[in-house]
Amino acid sequence: MTISSENSASPAATATVDFRTVDLRGQSLTLAGLRAAVPRAQGQTVADAEEKVQDIISSVRQGGFAALGELARRFDGVAQHHPLVPRKALASALEELDPSVRGALEESISRARRFADGQRPRNIEVQLGDGAVVAQNWVPVARVGLYVPGGLAVYPSSVIMNVVPALAAGVRSIALASPPQKEFGGLPHPTILAAAALLGITEVYAIGGAQAIAAFAYGIPATEAGPALEPVDVVTGPGNIFVATAKRLVKGVVGIDSEAGTTEIAILADSTAQPRLVAADLISQAEHDPKAASVLITDSGDLAAAVRAELDRQAAATRHSARVREALSGPQSGVVLVDNLEQGIAACDAYAAEHLEIMTQDAAGVAARIRNAGAIFVGDYSPVSLGDYCAGSNHVLPTSGTAAFSSGLNVTTFLRAIQVVNYSRDALAEVSGHIVSLSGAEDLPAHGDAVTARFS
Incomplete structure (x- = not known):
């Protein structure tokens, strides 16, 4: 996907293109x-951004919504008490959406859904012998945090690309964040809000950049200002170098799609x-x-x-x-x-x-x-x-050479493969000698004992 450097402006350019x-x-x-x-x-790298992003993550973890408010003031120029977007703002944005834009979004959603529905992998069950069955079931994560960038352009299309595969995977709890915009009263761009409403997403936050990734990864407890932001299991979505760096730093605390910059x-x-x-x-x-x-x-x-x-x-x-x-x-x-x-x-x-x-x-x-x-x-x-x-197709894709080892956003981003082992007594007995031999070779005899105990 195409991503802007948020909160930046393009310097003057030369009259002709110097295409090297x-x-x-x-x-x-x-x-x-x-x-x-x-x-x-060339120039700024993930390593250069890491210290700044680490400071932002620490600030959000320690300061919660108060820290988010200070970051919104510093980076976005808005005053913010609580970043949760009121539902009436979502409804209003959809009501006021240009009909031609709504029609285009609906067509994009329809095509994305058809492709996403076809991506879901099937569960499998393999019988390895009498009474020896191993299965693999695909199970959606419980909750996801989806990031939609702001900056030099508006990206309602990124709302679709994040939300549709999550819905197709069966995710039940979906939160979305996008930077607050000063010209829209501290809320995300209304077209982004309208796209979220069109997809039935009601938990939307006016949070931008690395702080949004931190808030999703660690969660924020409730305060007098408003309800808690519960932590998520997976964070997805494109962004600038600070967003990509934040995703790298929280990977392991949560799953991520890729470092899309x-x-x-x-x-x-x-x-x-x-x-x-x-x-x-x-x-x-x-x-x-x-x-x-x-x-x-x-x-x-x-x-x-x-x-x-x-x-x-x-x-x-x-x-x-x-x-x-x-x-x-x-x-x-x-x-x-x-x-x-x-x-x-x-x-x-x-x-x-x-x-x-x-x-x-x-x-x-x-x-x-x-x-x-x-x-x-x-x-x-x-x-x-x-x-x-x-x-x-999905436009949230790996950048900077990471496509050599990672994939674009898809339904499996929001799924986990859980293996289920179901052996009978006779089926375990058939391989018990092999288990004892291998546990001995690895100097883990209690592993073998756990099997032989069942036949004592």
Whole structure:
């Protein structure tokens, strides 16, 4: 998903796009070499943010709602006694929602539900012998905390992407947090509130950033100002580097989906790709944040030159031109020139993009060969924007290379696999000798004794 740096503004940008080049042609690089070569954001890292986030978490744990109020004043410029959004505000937001936006949200919800309903894994039961049965049951977590970012844009779509799979998993208690907005009386943006109401979510908090993650993870006791915020089992949702860092720090106290930070798009394209479409899609993600990453991987120098020209033309015409130019000119963006499709696929797997578009001959065949990506978009008519809103897929996806080992938000994020072992006396007797042998080999004889005691 596309995420803004919350509470920040885009500095002035240059008049043209400085879309840098990383030339890998003629080089035989290892995976480590490819990972080092592809464009990445520089400057502030998770390690840099960790100390600040740790202070925020400690403050919330010790100070509760009073600390949240102080953080809201400091970071959001709002006065806050209790962050729980009144139900009447949710209802009003839905009543006042633009009908065309409501229709779009309803269509997005419908498609997301159909895909989420198809994701739920089935329970299994395996009979390993007479009276020897092992089962695996999928059980939803009891309570989840869902984070929807604020900042340079409004993300009602992230409400859908968080809530729908949780509902499909069968989660019974759902809380949602989004930053308070000064222009809306200290409440989250009304379109976010309307989306929550549309999905039946009534526990919504005006809390932003790392403090929201801390509040979900540890909970906050009730005070005279209002009711308790009960701790959750799983925290999900995208955000800036402080949100991603907070999720990393509370992982283990709660489950998390992934460390989804600032957005990124990579496009693997050959000479058959249309430069104007490639440029439009790179810009669509750069629009979200000055630190957004837009990367073109191609074996065609002519395509790269044509895309550069299109970037200059289209960036000048788009509404958030300065922000787009800054993102496209940053060290996290650029064109990666490769010798051929094979090297291009290797570069894609090394980059492990949040969003990866394939614009090549036999795009579907090439997509099937990709191993590392949050989501893959195949061909000219499957842009990332489709996935952001109405594809039915989920746009909360791993960033910064973490797609090499983690998945996007889905129904299983909110499920646990519980194994159930049910052996009869005869079935246990059949393997008792093996258990005694293995417990002896591990110097844990009481394990074996626990079995033989049943046959004494």
